[in-house]
Amino acid sequence: MNPTPTLHDVARLAGVNEATVSRAFSRRAPVAAKTRERIFEAARRVGYRPSMAARMTRTGRSGLIGVVRSPVGGHSVDHPSFLLGLGGELHRRGLCPVGDVLSVPGDPDMDPAAPAPAVPRIIREHLADGFLINYAFGMPEAAERLLSGSGVPAIWINQLREQNCVRPDDRGAAAEATAYLLGRGCRDIAYVAAPASSSSAGASRAEHFSRAARERGYRDAMSAAGVPARVEALPPLPPAGAYERRLGHVLRSHVALLSRRDRPEAVLCEADGRVMLAAASEAGLRVPGELAVFGIDNDPGGDVRIAMDRLVVPFWAMGRSAVEEVCGLIEEPDRPRPPVVLPFEFHRAGTVA
Structure with a gap:
């Protein structure tokens, strides 16, 4: 039966000392890239695998x-x-x-x-x-x-x-998005907050700091520009139901906002703005000709079929x-x-x- 490969075996084959091998495997001390590759290749050839128990004894850490x-x-x-x-x-x-x-x-x-x-x-x-x-x-x-x-x-x-x-800079993101809209000539900019939920999970999400931070960022930018803020709170989501039902609720709320005589010229959506794009289409509005839409998005990938101006969380x-x-x-x-x-x-x- 072959003896278990040791650090000494790796060091001898790689042509370095045992301390260098130990540093290469710990990754906590600098070792030249070519030397590290040579050590790992030597370890592979002799069948050496670092021992967690040995590592803890040597460093006091588990990794x-x-x-x-x-x-x-x-x-x-x-x-x-x-x-x-x-x-x-x-x-x-x-x-x-x-x-x-x-x-x-x-x-x-x-x-x-x-x-x-x-x-x-x-x-x-x-x-x-x-x-x-x-x-x-x-x-x-x-x-x-x-x-x-x-x-x-x-x-x-x-x-x-x-x-x-x-954490992400939610307040800064909303301020940046608002400033961008203002810089493009928009003045009547509505901030559309995500609808509240009566479920316990929804209530927890409503308490997350990002919601208040995003609205605060929007208000910061509007105030700095001397333009009145306009926050549109959507009707609460139904307490339960399929995803399609809840999505339909949001879509109808957006269409109602865009169908009003005092509809805004631009909207900044607290969350995904793609539903707002769908609502604009249903309301017969051209984007960006008649309505500018900007979203603060929690999904960097999103739906590639529906592109929109947005700021995305740096996951x-x-x-x-x-x-x-x-x-x-x-x-x-x-x-x-x-x-x-x-x-x-x-x-x-x-x-x-």
């Missing part, structure tokens, strides 16, 4: 980053671009994500009959070097206390906090930055990180003249 999310759909950032940014940066640093779900009784969207808090083992036993808290909506206070008292470095994703968080950058921040916090746990506020991405498509 694991816990990614904690909500069990409720829509309460965590799940966009593929975000996951690519997060996963790519973890891979570049030689770290491994470990996902788990945080479920605490008292969350209005959870089963009230749940017998006990489902605290992830990775938190209870401090199995990760740091945490990414991907829980943007309605986190129960008990869960916040649990995480804050864990003593493990944690970065909060898409939350408005004084420190240790990564990829948010995932990458979250990893950068948690690694910085791991290195200096006693120095809280200032919030990282990321600009939106501007996509022009001709729905504003």
